[in-house]
Amino acid sequence: MKTRDVSFALLLFSLAFNLTAFADNKDTSSRPDFEYADCHVHLLDFLQNGEFLNSDMKFPGDNYGHQKKGGRFVSLPYGERGRRIEVLLESMNNGNVTNALVSGMPFLKKWSENEPFQRPRYYLDSPSRVKPARDTDVSVGSAIIDYKVKFRNDQEKLKQLDRIHPSLCGFDATDLGAVDLLIKRIKEFPGVWECIGEVMSRHDDLTNLTTGERPRANHPALARVCRFAGESYIPVSIHHNIAPISRNANEVKLPTYLNEFIELIEYCRAGGQGAQESTVFIWCHSGISRRLVVKDLHLWIDAVMKKYSDQLYIDLSWVVLQDYIMPNLDEWVELIKRYPKRFMIGSDVVGTVSNIGKSLKPYDKLLEALPKDIRVGVSKQNFVDLFDKMAKKRKIKGLGEKGIVLPANYGFSEKAHVRPNFRRSNFMEANLKLLNPNDAG
Structure with missing residues (x-):
């Protein structure tokens, strides 16, 4: 009798476990994916292809358009460059991306004679060196126009362009x-541009x-660019x-x-x-790049945001x-909660826009750790609200x-901000004493 009771109990436990697992699986599979806004898309790569x-x-x-031999792309002729926008929109749809900030690539990688073995x-x-790519914005603008x-006769297709926010980046950031x-490109492609960037400043x-x-x-040069941006209500992604x-x-470095x-x-x-007017800045990658080792980055971001x-x-x-972020998730969640309207996510794809959805998926762990109302802002709404x-x-x-x-007669004064009187900042030194007193010296 005891054996039958034990067997029956085990059977009930097994059924309950399987039903629970089924319910869990059902909940997981039915959970809607996040909607994303991508704040960092490069339509072109360092060879100005994409x-x-x-x-x-x-x-x-x-x-x-990938070619197996050499991995390059053909040059698209007039009338066909809009295919870049078509694949971008297709990828956005597949990746649940509602909006995207899209630029070319501000640099062209040189193929040096010292490295003839492979381009x-x-x-x-x-x-080999990189050079400013002055025509990268022409490629993006032409893709939009094509x-x-x-x-032109398909209003639904044209409406999709509202989801794309093109950005100017093809200029030398040391040229007065x-x-x-930038003004020339705006006049060449009126009604296209909504941002300036990714402006390349210090970049490893x-x-x-x-x-x-x-x-x-x-x-x-950037004082002139950014003052123009502020006066024209164009954010600057830097x-x-x-x-x-x-x-x-x-080797930990100070944020010098x-x-x-x-x-x-x-x-x-x-x-x-x-x-x-105050120029609005988007600080790319939270000031981080490859091989940067900074202690308590979240505290430095907090100090700046204060x-x-x-x-x-x-x-x-x-x-x-x-x-x-992921190694210090709790600290970053608290930071984002203090400034819930000011954080955005991005894929930073370089010419391979078909990877947007795949590149944004890793952010789900961060988003799931945030309160629901803040999560929606970081994943999408903060970006949308800014550009609106x-x-x-x-x-x-x-x-x-x-x-x-x-206006056709608009010009930026050649005397404005050519010798800007930047107020010398000691922001790092002042906050170093507060955040890392042992490092202050």
Whole structure:
């Protein structure tokens, strides 16, 4: 009798366990995916190539234009460049991405005669230099225009462009005339551009490989660009490393480049040094890049946000997720909760836009750790709200309905900000005493 009772009890336990497992599996499979806004998409790579929709096999390569031999892409002729936008939208749909900030690539990787063995495709593939890619914005703008022409009679297709927010990046950040090139591109492609960036300032080995003068945030050329952006209600997405690179994971560096960025923010802050409007900045990768080792990064971001959260958004794309956020998830969750409207996520795909969804999935662990209302903001709404707000301000000022439109006679003064009086910042030193008193010396 006891044996039968035990067997019956085991049977009931087994049934209960299986039903629970079934319910759990059902809940997991039915949980809706997050909706994302991608704050960091490069339509082109370091050779100024990129994927395009090639499902009709009109051009050499696979469905996205990849050619097995050499891994390169064909050049798309006039009228066909909109295929880049088609594959971008397809990828966004597949990855549950509602909106995306899209730029070209501000640098072109040179193929040096010292490295004839194989052509480099990425900036770290060889020691050859990189050069500013002045025509990268033309490629992006032309893709938008070709898409519009192709689908001019399809309002549903044209409406999809509202999800894409093109950004200007093809200029030399050390050229005082850079702002004039941006204005030229805006006039060439009126109503297209909604942002400036990714502006390359200090950027680990990419900076080391740059030909000529090296960029930094507090450079007169960027003072001119960013003041123009503020006056025109265009956000600036900027890559400015918070610290120099380290030789190994144990070599911790102080955020010695932070003061340069603070000086730029202050110079572009309303009420200070003649600025009428505050320029809005998106700080790419939270100031982090490869081989950067900074102690308590979340505390430094917190210190910056305490003073500048009205002017600054934090881009959580690229290596900051695995190198800093996930190892210290609780601290980053608390940081985001303090500034819930100011954080965004991004894929940072480089020419391979078909990977957007795959690249954003790792953020689910961070998003799941956030309260529901904040989660929606970080995954999508903060981005959408920013670009909606900027578009409304431009419209009020008569600068276009969505993308910026400038009057034909508009010009930026050649005397403005050529010798900016940046107020010397000691932000790092002052906060070092508070955050890391043992390191203050």
